[in-house]
Each structure stands twice: as C-alpha cells, then as structure tokens.
Amino acid sequence: MNPDARQDFALAFLSILFEGAPFILLGTLISGFIDIYLPAGAMDRFLPKNKTFAVLTAGLLGAVFPVCECAVVPVIRRLVGKGLPMSCALTYMLAAPIVNPITALSTWKAFQGQAPWMMTGGRMLLGYLVAVGVGLIVARLPLRMVLRKNLVNSLEKNKSPESHTAHDTHTCCGHDHDHDHDHDHDHDHDNHHPHEKENRLVAAMRSAQKDFVDVGVYFTIGVAITALFNTGIAPGAEWLDSLAGNPVAAPAALMALAFILSLCSTSDAFIAATLAKFTWGAKLAFLVLGPMLDVKLIFLYQTVLTRKFILALSVSIFLVIWIVAIAWESWIGKVVMP
C-alpha cells in the first residue's frame, strides 16, 4: 500500500470501528450474562404448545433474550439438547440476531439520515418472516434430516425413562456435576453457595469478554475489508461499485459481501450505511442475510445441523432474500421514494 492508501484505509477503518465497537460491547455483555445466568429451560416456558404458534413466538424471543449470531449457535446446541423443539430452535437461531432491541437500535442509529425507520422496520420484518418460514418447514421434517447424528442420538437417549434424573431440571445450583449424584432441591441456593453470586459475575464477565473477542476478530476483518472497498483500495472495488445501482445484481453482490465479511448483527448496519452507492434493496439484503448466513456461521452450524440441510438452508435463504430485496427496491422506488 502506498502512503495515501494507508492514510485512507486507516481513517475509514478507525471510524467504522469507533462507531460499531460500543454496540458489540453491549451485545456481548448481554449474551455473556444470559450465558451464565439464564437457565436452559427458561425459554421453553415462553413457547405455546401449538407447533405453529410456538414457531411464530420463537421468532420474537430475541426481543427477550437478545443474542448475536455467534452466541446463538452454542446456546441453541444446548437448548436443543435440553429438548427445545428443533423448529423453534432454528427459528430463534435465525431471527434472534436480527429481531432484537440491540440490533434494532444499532440499525436505527447507523441509518440516521438515510430512512432509519424504513431500514430498521424492513430488516426486522424480513428477518422475522424468513426465520418463521424456515421454522414452519423444519417442523414438518424428520429430525434426522436436520440435526447432526450425535445430537439426535443424544436426544433419543435423553428421552428414554432411565435417563431422567433430578439433574434434567436442575441446571443452576452451581455444583460440579461431573460426578453422578442426585439432590433434594428443597435447599436455599444462595445460602448453600455464599460465593456463588460473586463467582458467577466473574464467569459472566469472562463469557462476555470471550464473546467480545470472538466477535471482535471477525468485526476487525470485516471492517478492514470494508475500509479497503470504501476507499477503492481493494481489487474489485470498482466492479462492485458498477453493480451498486443495479436493482437485481446489487442485492446479490452485497449478500455475497455479507457472506464473506461475517459481521456481527449488532454492528453490520454501520458497514451497510457506508455503502452509499448501493440500492436500498441491496442494503436490506445485506442486513438480513448476514446474520443468518456467513463464512463463520457455516462452520458454527456444522456443530448442530447436517451438511445437506445447511446447503439447502443456505440456497433457500439466499434466493428468498434476493427476490424480496428486488421486490422491496421496486416498491420503494414506486411508493416511498418515487
């Protein structure tokens, strides 16, 4: 890089980083505390018994339990293991990084002066609808088609009557459960463990820091690539610019970029807002696809889902969001901003 390019890269890089870092911190603090303090069974209580209503509700659970896409996969893995229906788990996994107050706030802030309500509302709505659509389809599929074999086996094992012990409903007493004991639960946890609160605060802060570093690494890479494109240093920046105004090609191009950048949903809006030349539909596609599908998520999904299902899910999500983004752009062009 020549000195001018370095100067440009540094300016763009730092500005996006300063803008997004506080929102990543907020998201990871919340996910860290959820990770430690939220019992695994807590989410089940929010879901109706009817399958369809349960999926529809699962799509909104991110509003109560906000987690970004990096944090949601391990959470889902554990919740599925605890018996949360796969259709609800998958709906929550896809929707929670988008349909949550932190993402809504960061999207609204990032798009100030650029139709913030339209972008935030469009993102929440499309994210919810795509996630619910996937959940409703998955509810009709056999578990083995969706879940990894070891998880299915573990679920089936847990369902057998002899595997039920008091531990299935007891996840937060703070004991070391590596040994095989059983409890009478009529004791007071706070008195039983005087240092638990303090220790769990430390554990929550550690979990938050771990999440921050995990997300921060991908965010740094994403911001660096964005800064290179933003300042025209990256090869292909001109080509990408040439697609910016094309209502059909632009959403596909930005979805590909979202896939590669692997940004966190709490901060990706700050990147999208800098892509001034791109159509509204393309920015929406970037904001909806990114939290559902990217390079790092493909790896994370493999800890829960079968490869065939991941492939089918990826292609379907890409196509649905692409078509909706094109239609949305056309609607905006005719109705909202003619």
Added chain:
Amino acid sequence: MNPTLRRILFSLAVLLWAACILYFYNSGRIVKYLVPDFRPIALAGGLGLAVLGLFNLITARQHADCGHDHAHDHDHEGGDMNPLVSLLLMSLPIALSMAWTKDQFSQSTLARKGLYADVQPSDTAFLANILPPLTLEEIEKSHRKTSDGYLEFSLMEIFFATGDRETQGILDGMKIETEGRIVPERDNNPDGTRMRLYRMFMTCCVADSRAIPIILEFGAEPPLLPENGWVKIAGTLTFPEENGSLKAVLKVDRATAAEVPEEEKFMRR
C-alpha cells in the same frame, strides 16, 4: 492454552481497543471520525471496554463457577481460534491504523467520494429533509451580510441549489461568500483559471462521508493559496450548463485563507 494466560491475552485485546477509543475521544480527534451523536456512545464504549478488560485482568486467576450442569462438555471461555491469533487480529490492524491515520482522506479517495462528480438532482434529495425551504425573503432574513455586501452561505446550500431548479432561480447571480477547502480543478479547465471548493458531509462516520463541491472561476490565474487549505471565497454565483450537466460556479471577487472551523465537516443535523 492455560486459561489464565488466555484471559490475560483477551483482556489485553479489549484494553487496547478501550485505550484507542479513549485516546481519540480525549485528544479531540474523534470529531474527525464521528458525528456528534456517536461521540458520547464511543466514549461509553471505550469506558465499558476498559472496565471489562480490567475486571477480567484483575480476576484472571480467580476461580469462577458458572453454575451450569457440566456433565456435558460446554465451555464458556473457549474461543473460535487460538487466543494469540485473536490478539494479533484484534490489535495489529488498529495499531497500524493509529500509526497511519492523518485524520483525513487523500485526494484520490476524495475523488472517489464525489469531489469531481457532477451533481444530479437525486444526489441532493438527501438534503431536502435537512435544509429549510429557501425563498428570497428567507435568505435575506436568515443569512448575514458581510461589510462589502456578500451574503454568507454554506457550501451545502449552494450544492443543494445545483440539484434544485427552484432554488437555482433564486440564487443565480447572487453575491455570496462561503468557505471550504480549495483544491485544483481537474476537468474542463483549459486556461487554468479554475479551482474547486469543497467540504465533506458526514452521516454517521467519516467512512460514509461525501464531498460537497462547487467550481471557482477566477477569470485569471488563481492566487497562491495552500492546497487543501481552508479559504473564504466571495463572488457571484452562477449555474451554467457544461458538458450536459448543471454546475455551480462561483465567479470569484476575493479569496483569502481562513481559520479551520471547529467542525470541519457538515453533519447530519
């Protein structure tokens, strides 16, 4: 890796980010990067990161029990990659950027951000919500007059007028004074009598900023002014059509070097 060492490395990465944000805020350089709305958020983020990093650094050796059922193999601290790689990836780009930044874009990136682009009506649509409606009465009421009879205008208003026929009709031929940074005119300048005046408009951060330019016509060789320096220019505003598009051209009567304004860029509000 030893869990304590991993915690220390993660804390260092978090503290580096905190230090960087807090340094830019404290030094005042943050004004070149973020709009006013985002500056307190950045400060809160920097302070929050400092608390998170310091807390975890101080308690790195302390035993902590998450309280979960650990019969299965979940881990609250294991990261996606080697902690040393994480530290490197989080610290190297930010450290290099701190060393490289000059708090402004080079000319080539300014060109990419619209310094030499023709103004289209759609380019100025985003300003319609920001600027008040311009009428002759409003202009005379809301704009100060200099001692030698020029109305003080912001570059933004002139830029807006280039894309708005109605406002053009009011401003065409008006004697005005404005300020901005001066750079050589690249195109359509066979006699070398033209320069370009611009300021940046920032929506959220400088990465999303765009240039707001007009053309300066000196009618003779332009006076020697520091390139990319701040100037005050007074003259007569015109909107000729050149090469098939409308331009805002200020026929210069006087040009003087000026102080750098407190906020160099136009902000969203």
